Amino acid sequence: MIHRTWRHQPALVPARYLPGGDLAADLAAGAGPVAKARVLLVAAAGLRLAPLYVAAVAGISIGIDEFAGPQARTRIVAANSTNVANLEQHRVWTLFTSAFVLGGGIEPVQVVLLLLLTGAAELVWGRRRLAEVFLLTHVIASCLVYAVLQAGLRHGWTGQEVARAADVGTSYGAHAVAAALACSLPVRARRVLVPAVLVLVVLPFADARTFTSLGHLLSTLIGLLAGWQLRHRPLAGRLRRPGVQRTDRPALYIFGTPQQAHDALVFVLHLREQQRIRLDDAVVAWSDAPGPGAGRPYRMHELQTRDLGVLDGALAGGAWGIVIGTLAGWPVAGLVAGAAVAAAVAGVHDTGLSDAVVERAARSVPAGRAVLVLLTAPADQPRIAAVLSRAGGIPLSPAE
Incomplete structure (x- = not known):
């Protein structure tokens, strides 16, 4: 029996991906108020x-x-x-x-x-x-x-x-x-x-x-x-680019702990923020070993960056539903219908990496370790491999 959970486990205690993390890092690295002000002025010049x-x-x-x-x-x-x-x-x-x-x-x-x-x-x-x-x-x-x-x-x-x-x-x-x-x-x-x-x-x-x-x-x-x-x-709501399709072979990297994989994911997301890579989906997955007997079932955990859950879908659908309903003169009906339809679609439609690919990746690594699954442009994979290898990631072929 397989149980899934979409929640963070207690080991993942640091903050999740923060937009603007590169600016925050530059400000933290600035030595003194003058250096920090210079970083802000340079960034503000691009507004x-x-x-x-x-x-x-x-x-x-x-x-x-x-x-x-x-x-x-x-x-x-x-x-x-x-x-x-x-x-x-x-x-x-x-x-x-x-x-x-x-x-x-x-x-x-x-x-x-x-x-x-x-x-x-x-x-x-x-x-x-x-x-x-x-x-x-x-x-x-x-x-x-x-x-x-x-x-x-x-x-x-x-x-x-x-x-x-x-x-x-x-x-x-x-x-x-x-x-x-x-x-x-x-x-x-x-x-x-x-x-x-x-x-x-x-x-x-x-x-x-x-x-x-x-x-x-x-x-x-x-x-x-x-x-x-x-x-x-961070990747939800973004349209897929023609260069990356669901059928493309994802890039897989094994890490010693879920926390290390999570930290690597944050780093990859900031690479995308810097527009140095193209990233269409990223998932951290790991599994618990089944305990003796039937008292402890096999569990797989996932940290998604793109795929919306039922609640996410209901919120998004309700928002668009009330806008469309306003145009028709029935805002409340549009809100309810949009939330219901989008929640149902989100519950059955997998918008990111397929669940089968992620599950196979999680099963392919020993219990306690984690795998980072990336769907990105093939031309960017060598750069990602070089970066993640320095972070302790071990490349894994999807066929393994």
């Missing part, structure tokens, strides 16, 4: 998306104030708000344009804080992840607020004036980025920052319970889930 977005928001706001005036701002805000009136009329562009329009004039402090927050996220995650967390959370949180307000209007829980209330700005995305950034940092920082970002949204919601405070709370919770995903499933 592109964060300053571009902040400049767009500031430019639009200044342009409205200088050339259009207060009345035009009121009309622009109304036309781009993600409120019930607009979304029931299928004005779906408001889900995106609302992130670029401010309800009031631009404030220098607001611009600086937004630039620092998004800039830090881009340094740690990269441009693609920043865009995904900020924009997708802004859209999803807006749809969730719309669903709540729609239900409130139908059941008489709230006044009709809320249907045309202004709902624009950068706050949903900013709260999500702050929460995801807090959750994706090392353990010591997370212990302080995660409770802090929760307190900053829970207290205003408990005090006022407006749809804006609800949106901030929802976007923060979504951001925490995104930060968790960045650390635990």
